[in-house]
Amino acid sequence: MSKIALITGATAGIGEATARLFAQQKYNLVLLARRTERLQLLAENLSSEFGIEVKTLVVDVREKEAVQKLEGLPEEWKKVDVLINNAGLSRGLDPINAGDTDDWDVMIDTNVKGLLYVTKIVSNWMIKNGSGHIVNIGSIAGKETYINGNVYCATKYAVDSLNQAMRIDLLPHKIKVTGIHPGAVETEFSEVRFKGDKERAKKVYDGFEPLHAQDIADTIWFAVSRPAHVNINDMIVLAAAQANTTHLLREV
Template identity: 70%
Template sequence: MAKIVLITGATAGIGEACAQLFAREGYNLILTGRRLDRLEKLAAKLHKKHNVEVAIGNFDVRDREQVITDLEALPAKWKKVSVLINNAGLSQGLDPVQNGDLDDWDRMIDTNVKGLLYVTKVVSNWMIKNGSGHIINLGSIAGKEVYPNGNVYCASKFAVDALSRGMRIDLLPHGIKVSSVDPGAVETEFSEVRFKGDKERAKKTYEGFEPLNAMDIAETIWFIASRPKNVNINDIVVMPTAQASATNIFRH
């Protein structure tokens, strides 16, 4: 059977780009996300184009019981996951901490940290049983540098950085690789979600320079996943040419 990749947040952006790229490389796919219609459409497209098998998990990673139930309900053959891409994540709002929205904070922490943990708990145990595997976590430049009004989002991505390091230590005796990919500015639905559907404000985030796109990050993830068995890329920061740090972007 072909290798299997499980991708969370596969309905758009980096997750969808990863699905396209890994399907092209012959991987069977487990795609998870909140929007069933998008998952079904993507699954049908990739099956037809690349003749790969696709399983779907329609859940929000914040829902612990649903994550566990849906993943454990997969047939045994689907639990031979070679690569887990913990892509599901988001940012909500851009306010100083004293003005922060508590619901926004909960959603970021529950998705970016707890959701990643729920999925990893299940899949890492499959990988231990299988004797191999590779976990690739989507971090951010926000997990390396704190920027104004980024407070809780940055904290959640710093947590992803720490969890990646911790997982790497814990899973070392089992031969499981753990990597982290930390992008700078990537033009996806990310800013639209952060600004709660304000397309104009989201568009301004990327004005005056060429940001990264979802496929740039998917190709980086594929590079990490395709290294020989004896090679692990622990951590990689990927920035647009026009970006030097979290807050330093050269705009024309």
């Protein structure tokens, strides 16, 4: 029987690239995202192109009750081998005293609480199944705090801490936990941060080649495809032009 991967935030960027790569590897997929039409189109394309089965759930991971829809999946779809907690975002780039508290709520609810809601359900399936692998997408922002990053960085530091906690708590159940921490990746991330300002978002990547979503999908696959006795605990992945959160080699 084909293995199953469950991916959150599946309709764009890293999530979409990862769904495509796992489909190529003949995984059946459970895809979660907020945008109905994009989710359905992706599912149809992957199923047609790779001959896999795809289940979709239109879910905003911030909403605890909506995440409970997962429990309604047929039992055979609860045999999830890999959970990829990819859903995440940043909103705003302001000093703490000028921050928008609504933006703070969105980031905390998505990046931390949403990850927890999904993980609680799926980890219990994995415990019942006797194995599993959880991959949490963090950020270099969860390793180094940068100016005006405050709450976003805090949420990704929380993910980093949760990686360590999950690894301890789930060890007796033979569940692997991997943290992947990308640097600058050109996806919809900056557009979301700047609330649709495409010009400002584009300037983030001026003068250097950032990472692409496929680069992170490849990294996730590398971690997941190791032998059963190997776990990749933690990986920081940066563009060659990026030394850390603040030092970039821009050629302008």
